[in-house]
Structures are given as C-alpha cells and as structure tokens.
Amino acid sequence: MYDSGRSFDTNSVGFHQTWVPVALGVEVEAGKPLGTDILGTRVVAYRDAAGKPVVQTAWCPHLGADLSVGQIVGGQIRCPYHHWRFDAGGRCTHIPTGDKIPPGARIFSFPTAEKWGLVWAFNGSEPLFPPPEIPDAAxxxxxxxxxxxxxxxxxxxxxxxxxxxxxxxxxxxxxxxxxxxxxxxxxxxxxxxxxxxxxxxxxxxxxxxxxxxxxxxxxxxxxxxxxxxxxxxxxxxxxxxxxxxxxxxxxxxxxxxxxxxxxxxxxxxxxxxxxxxxxxxxxxxxxxxxxxxxxxxxxxxxxxxxxxxxxx
Ligand code: FES
Ligand SMILES: [Fe+2]
Known part of the structure; x- marks a missing residue:
C-alpha cells in the first residue's frame, strides 16, 4: 500500500499559536540585542529600559537589515544601517534624516514573558492562554x-x-x-x-x-x-x-x-x-x-x- 505521506501541517498556515522559548533569560543581556531564528523568521530579543524582555521581528522595514546586529539606544532597538529606531511596541520613533516617519515603518512585537529561566514569545498578537506553568509549583x-x-x-x-x-x-x-x-x-x-x-x-x-x-x-x-x-x-x-x-x-x-x-x-x-x-x-x-x-x-x-x- 502506498502511503500519501500527508504531513500534519499540510493545510495549516505558519506555526502553532503557543508560547515559544526564545532564549535563556541570562542570554538576553541589558544593552545588547540577541538575534535568533524562530517561527520561520528572524527575531531580535533585548531588554527595555526597565529590564523587561522585548522580542520583535528582526528584519528592518527600511531595507531589511538585521536589527539584531544593531544597537540598543535608550532602551530602544536601533537599526545598524541607517539608525532608524523602534520602541518596544514596534513603532519607528526616529529617523536621523528628519524624514516623516511612514506608517509602515513598524516591526512586529510579540507578547513576551520571562519564566522558568527562559524568555518566551507568543505566536500571535495577543496570547490565547497564559505562559507555561510547572504542575504543583510556583x-x-x-x-x-x-x-x-x-x-x-x-x-x-x-x-x-x-x-x-x-x-x-x-x-x-x-x-x-x-x-x-x-x-x-x-x-x-x-x-x-x-x-x-x-x-x-x-x-x-x-x-x-x-x-x-x-x-x-x-x-x-x-x-x-x-x-x-x-x-x-x-x-x-x-x-x-x-x-x-x-x-x-x-x-x-x-x-x-x-x-x-x-x-x-x-x-x-x-x-x-x-x-x-x-x-x-x-x-x-x-x-x-x-x-x-x-x-x-x-x-x-x-x-x-x-x-x-x-x-x-
Ligand atoms: S535598513 Fe534599517 S534603517 Fe535602513
Ligand atoms: Fe523520552
């Protein structure tokens, strides 16, 4: 008998809407962006001015530079190429030339959590359920x-x-x-x-x-x-x-x-x-x-x- 070999995901789009471990918490250091590949794309993880982890898509909406090789300036991620800056919500806040900031100058910000020594991102604009717990323990x-x-x-x-x-x-x-x-x-x-x-x-x-x-x-x-x-x-x-x-x-x-x-x-x-x-x-x-x-x-x-x- 020949098997159709149908994959589990043949008809699905993207990836499961779940909490995804991005990195160890200790790897996401203050003032230093970390790049990693998850969910079919590249993401950048860093800490905002308050130390809270931020996880965003890493391809700059200007020309596609990898933001994870950029810098953290005032708790915001700055593109290494032309220094556009993005806040924790993904909005572009600064273009050094003084050009008007186009509405499309945005990156996607994942809902994030830090738990069990890991930085997590939810695959969706809003989490559909709370971050993972271990049974019987806080x-x-x-x-x-x-x-x-x-x-x-x-x-x-x-x-x-x-x-x-x-x-x-x-x-x-x-x-x-x-x-x-x-x-x-x-x-x-x-x-x-x-x-x-x-x-x-x-x-x-x-x-x-x-x-x-x-x-x-x-x-x-x-x-x-x-x-x-x-x-x-x-x-x-x-x-x-x-x-x-x-x-x-x-x-x-x-x-x-x-x-x-x-x-x-x-x-x-x-x-x-x-x-x-x-x-x-x-x-x-x-x-x-x-x-x-x-x-x-x-x-x-x-x-x-x-x-x-x-x-x-
Ligand atoms: S490619 Fe990021 S600012 Fe130009
Ligand atoms: Fe096993």
Missing part, C-alpha cells in the same frame, strides 16, 4: 536551572509527545511508569496525574511545545520543563529547566538544594540522552497505532486542531 518556590538542549530536525511537538507516550517510558527509559486513568484536555493544555504510594507523576502539556512535570520518587520532589521552539517547518531548538523546592537559609539547606538539583540534573540528562538517538534520527509520521497509543493518538488530534498563525 516559580518563587523553586531553585531552578535552565539550559539549551540543542537543535533537532523535527517540529517541537514530536518531542512534546514524549510527555504522553507512556509506553516509551517503560521501553526506552526503563521506568516503572503506568498509564493514567484519565487525561484532562482543554483547547490549549493536556494534564494527567499518576499516583501510587511511593510515586507521583503530575504532567502537563501547554500548547504543543511544552511538557512540564512534577515527579515525586522515594519522597523527593523534582520538577522539569521541556520546551521547544520551531526554527522553520522542519527543525526546532529545545530548552529545559529543572527545579527542586527552595530551602531556607543556612549551609545545610543549601547543601540539600544543591544535592537534589544535582540528582535532578543527572536524571533529566539521562532521559534526554536516552531519547536523543531516537529523536535525532527518526522520520516522524504517525503510522499504525494500537490501543495502548490512545493518549498519544489523542495528542496528535489535539496538535492537528491547534490554531496556527504566520508571523507578520
């Missing part, structure tokens, strides 16, 4: 560590599907994981909880590209968030954050936090290492599915129905 309660995972020739939601692929937890990761009895699906999230006497897994997918979970194993709590940004139709860049409950003051508490973070880090890196040979080489296509794939199939339906938009 950011202020956790000591966190965030890192770049790397790039991969897959759309981000293929890696996100790991969060609901309970079969692979047993086969690939060799974990004693069971399936949840139910999953809860909204238009923009999927959530589940598996609890036994010695084990808790509370997982949540936000959008199509973020999976976060609270794990309790042998009485110890750890938190993880995996987030992917589409670079173009075929590739993505991944980040992850790990966290443990913050301690009080004192050397013993600091040691406890350090020890738990180290354990969380090695467990997370082990999971990523186990996934890597598969996710780095697969040619994703949902093929023959079996009854045990029911949640996975549900996730693929959720992905197919997710709203999409193209960056202006």
């Amino acid at each position: 950011e202020a309660e956790l000591a966190i560590e965030s890192r770049l995972r790397g790039t991969r020739n897959l759309p981000p939601w293929v890696a996100t599907s790991n969060g609901i692929d309970f079969q692979h937890l047993r086969t690939l990761h060799n974990l004693a994981a069971s399936d949840p009895d139910t999953i809860e699906i909204t238009g923009h999230s999927i959530e589940y909880r598996i609890e036994t006497e010695r084990y808790l897994q509370h997982g949540r997918i936000t959008g199509t590209n973020v999976f976060a979970q609270h794990l309790r194993r042998d009485g110890s709590d750890l938190f993880m968030l995996f987030a992917g940004a589409p670079i173009d139709r075929d590739s993505s860049r991944g980040f992850f954050t790990i966290g443990v409950y913050k301690g009080g003051d004192g050397a013993a508490e600091r040691r406890r936090v350090e020890g738990q973070l180290a354990a969380a880090r090695s467990f997370t890196l082990k999971l990523l290492d186990e996934d890597a040979p598969v996710l780095n080489s697969m040619r994703f296509r949902p093929g023959v599915m079996v009854a045990s794939d029911r949640y996975l199939s549900r996730f693929f339906k959720y992905v197919r129905e997710f709203p999409t938009a193209a960056v202006p």
Whole structure:
C-alpha cells in the first residue's frame, strides 16, 4: 500500500499559536540585542529600559537589515544601517534624516514573558492562554536551572509527545511508569496525574511545545520543563529547566538544594540522552497505532486542531 505521506501541517498556515522559548533569560543581556531564528523568521530579543524582555521581528522595514546586529539606544532597538529606531511596541520613533516617519515603518512585537529561566514569545498578537506553568509549583518556590538542549530536525511537538507516550517510558527509559486513568484536555493544555504510594507523576502539556512535570520518587520532589521552539517547518531548538523546592537559609539547606538539583540534573540528562538517538534520527509520521497509543493518538488530534498563525 502506498502511503500519501500527508504531513500534519499540510493545510495549516505558519506555526502553532503557543508560547515559544526564545532564549535563556541570562542570554538576553541589558544593552545588547540577541538575534535568533524562530517561527520561520528572524527575531531580535533585548531588554527595555526597565529590564523587561522585548522580542520583535528582526528584519528592518527600511531595507531589511538585521536589527539584531544593531544597537540598543535608550532602551530602544536601533537599526545598524541607517539608525532608524523602534520602541518596544514596534513603532519607528526616529529617523536621523528628519524624514516623516511612514506608517509602515513598524516591526512586529510579540507578547513576551520571562519564566522558568527562559524568555518566551507568543505566536500571535495577543496570547490565547497564559505562559507555561510547572504542575504543583510556583516559580518563587523553586531553585531552578535552565539550559539549551540543542537543535533537532523535527517540529517541537514530536518531542512534546514524549510527555504522553507512556509506553516509551517503560521501553526506552526503563521506568516503572503506568498509564493514567484519565487525561484532562482543554483547547490549549493536556494534564494527567499518576499516583501510587511511593510515586507521583503530575504532567502537563501547554500548547504543543511544552511538557512540564512534577515527579515525586522515594519522597523527593523534582520538577522539569521541556520546551521547544520551531526554527522553520522542519527543525526546532529545545530548552529545559529543572527545579527542586527552595530551602531556607543556612549551609545545610543549601547543601540539600544543591544535592537534589544535582540528582535532578543527572536524571533529566539521562532521559534526554536516552531519547536523543531516537529523536535525532527518526522520520516522524504517525503510522499504525494500537490501543495502548490512545493518549498519544489523542495528542496528535489535539496538535492537528491547534490554531496556527504566520508571523507578520
Ligand atoms: S535598513 Fe534599517 S534603517 Fe535602513
Ligand atoms: Fe523520552
């Protein structure tokens, strides 16, 4: 039988309308623009005068110079070529020649957030839902560590599907994981909880590209968030954050936090290492599915129905 090979995105425009990780928060330094490729375009990220991250399309509306090689002047991005300046809303505020500023002299400003050690941009003019959360924890309660995972020739939601692929937890990761009895699906999230006497897994997918979970194993709590940004139709860049409950003051508490973070880090890196040979080489296509794939199939339906938009 010949397969049509229909891609998930054949009929869609642009990319899923979700919160996309742009960079690590520490990479977006004051006074210094950072350029990166996401959502099929180039964006510039920087901090405004108050330190709040700004993410905008990077192609200058004048002649198309890359604004990320420009300068920050008074909290605004200045094009390196003819020094047009743009405010945090994307409006051109200054043209050095004194010419009248044309109405089309604008760049697109993404809704942004800074959370879990990452700078996020929403793919749309208004966010359709709040930035991703990690189950059972507020950011202020956790000591966190965030890192770049790397790039991969897959759309981000293929890696996100790991969060609901309970079969692979047993086969690939060799974990004693069971399936949840139910999953809860909204238009923009999927959530589940598996609890036994010695084990808790509370997982949540936000959008199509973020999976976060609270794990309790042998009485110890750890938190993880995996987030992917589409670079173009075929590739993505991944980040992850790990966290443990913050301690009080004192050397013993600091040691406890350090020890738990180290354990969380090695467990997370082990999971990523186990996934890597598969996710780095697969040619994703949902093929023959079996009854045990029911949640996975549900996730693929959720992905197919997710709203999409193209960056202006
Ligand atoms: S190309 Fe940006 S100001 Fe001319
Ligand atoms: Fe995995």
